[in-house]
Amino acid sequence: MNSSASKIETLMSAGIDIGTSTTKLVISRFSLMNVAGGTHVPRIEIIDKEILYRSPIFRTPLLSPTIIDINKIEQLIQNEYEIAGVLSQQIQTGAVIITGETATMKNAQEMVHHLSDVAGEFLVATAGPDLEGVIAAKGSGAYEYAKKTRKSVANIDIGGGTANIAVYQGDKMAGTCTLHIGGRLIEFENQHVKSISPPVQKLLTQEGWSLEINDSKNHPTIEKVTDWMAKLLARVLSKSTTSKDDVLILGHHPEWNGDIDVITISGGISECMYGLEDTDYSKAVYDDIGIELAQALQKNENLKNWEWVIPEETVRATVLGAGTQTTNISGATIQVDSKELPQKNLPVFEISFENQIEIGLGKLQSSMNLAISMYDPGREGQNFVLYLKDFPYLNFKDIQEIAKGLLQSRLLKPKPEQPLIIVLQSDHAKVLGQTLQAQEASQSILCVDQVDVEHGDYMDIGRILQSGVVPVVIKTLTFHS
Template structure:
């Protein structure tokens, strides 16, 4: 019998952990990688399937005090969930820990996310930032897929306890993001009385000249007015028409997309209040806050009714699914990466644009390396960085040799030139460039990968070399494809 020709295949396990304002959750998924190129081509490894193996219950985020996270409790929680899922930390080849909403403002947030990414997996990437939250949630909720499938402009608004993170996609291209201080936990109750009001809401109340204080009844009429107002602000944000008095609720930049939005989708805890996807048992955490009223206000809001609403695939788990399944990219299959240098974490990216002109590009390299050192390593402590070479012209072999020697020469500007030279290429030249550098300078350690889209100023993490000779890469900031 004829043996069937099986394309090269590999499975890897990915974890996603989301530590949000109100809740913490985790997912474990399996990626199937396969060589998608025909037999007569160079291999092209792609993620062909993502299967979610395990979803944790939704836990209340453990806090020590109002301003600090209980790191040990979070780690214990993650460890126990791994055991339930039947997974060892060493099995986890990629994934992301994301710290979201107000939790990101706790004083030990950074320590938390780094310690977790170190302990909870071989290559688990620490991420944070309101724009990234919005993007990851939009990918987890299905908004990104919807835009890709329909070609429409879709806004995903992920509203959790502390923030509402909007990301707008059109045909799978990110158009922009915006974050607001709008969430369920901005006013909390206990025994029917208000126990906390977050500062942005206090500002709004002051602007209104309204009087609402701790200890007031949860049935105070101003609260209903407030959630209605929040829904209207979301509507104005989607139209890029925020008023001056709305600004206390804006976190970071203004809405920065230019497209008109066709569809809107809500994810996050508030979306759960709208759609009720979860089993009651899977959510031991109960909330005593304005979440349900906010959901009601969204439903009744005229501004929002003008858009076409689409139900999300996921509500409260959108961000964790996004973090677990949508953050990893796979490099080109013909690369040059020295295994002992990997994984590399938190590497800032310095972009060098060639503008299709080799001469011009080569001239920039030395200067660029000097600048990259100035920016990323001002204290000369040895913070490494990746050089991202874009808009390269067609490169013949002799051009590669020239590029390689210029790169090697430019390394002298680094405080520690013996550090691995990390080069990321847009075009498919990584193997030949890596090999050429190695021939020219055998002692130089090199990680040269290609077919990854990043941006100047992004941070990237590069994982271990897989059996299929690719590396997983996680990029951690915005990628606007205009």
């Protein structure tokens, strides 16, 4: 066993949230320790998370309504790192979250990959409304509250462009839903309507309401829009939506089962309700329907059917979730070629052995072909992770057969010399990794276990830490349109 595994080791993380209205950043420090006894297999866990720095809240810089100002974002992040007293090369994990309407911008993907290069050695980029909802629920404290009380809690994170709902029943994720509800969907300038977003435009047409650019910001239709949004939220939470609601539902309908006991509201709109932030909040100046929307939610009679709990974090829920909740730690009995780390944005392909060694071995070649056609259709050499699960009891001969099958199937790849990256559900990473290395010494191997991952996820693997583990971030890279 590595003697350093029993010592406390620290890891620095950054969370960056680039939203429809605001951009913010947090820097955190994680403490890792081997929580298994001296004679047991090491089990490294995060035992403490400390927030070192919270940035002010900035207005998200745009070049136009559809283009993010990448240079200004980069400059903002570098300035904040300087104020926090950290260098980008000190950041070992974390996440950039592109949230709300910003994820629909023309250059969202370009910015995400650009930032993952400039913001830190292993700072990673994620987007997608379902994941945003989950991260915000963890950052707001709603997840911990659900876990502690065993209640069914819906966290509704409402920003400039979207409301991301994540429902937790105790410690289990029960479902998500995303709505076009947010402050910046109607914007003002000089007391008049400056812009109306496409979803709201569709709602106006559907309901037969009139609202035009240059109308007064006190136009009666604005109250109708915010009231409709509040009623829609109540219908979504009670799962009583109608086809007319599709106009403001982004993606899938609510998918949780059972009733919701408690609602918590986080995001910029909750700040309009609760005012928990300090004066730094005002660095981002708004002129939109945020306050009207907050008031509509607070006075809606149907929403009063649920118990409301004020979250621990309001406007910073997503960025705190991104900086403190996205990192996992692998098992300590792993086999990795350290010169091949870090690895970023690797898609995951799942292979189930269905508890029979013959079935699993029979799937390796066809699964490799399918993974290549799915993730590398142009045969340009996009690498991916093979996630092997549902093993039967394995003896050493079985391990040797699996290693042989994996090495043969890797020859189907356009670049077979790439690292062979394997994630295991079971605790076999060290023995399988060493067997692969023994059978083919020239092949780079990254074989990790004790990580929860699903088919279609993306994954980043960081540099090996002193304790012999690697930080892993699992994410869903979806740029919704």
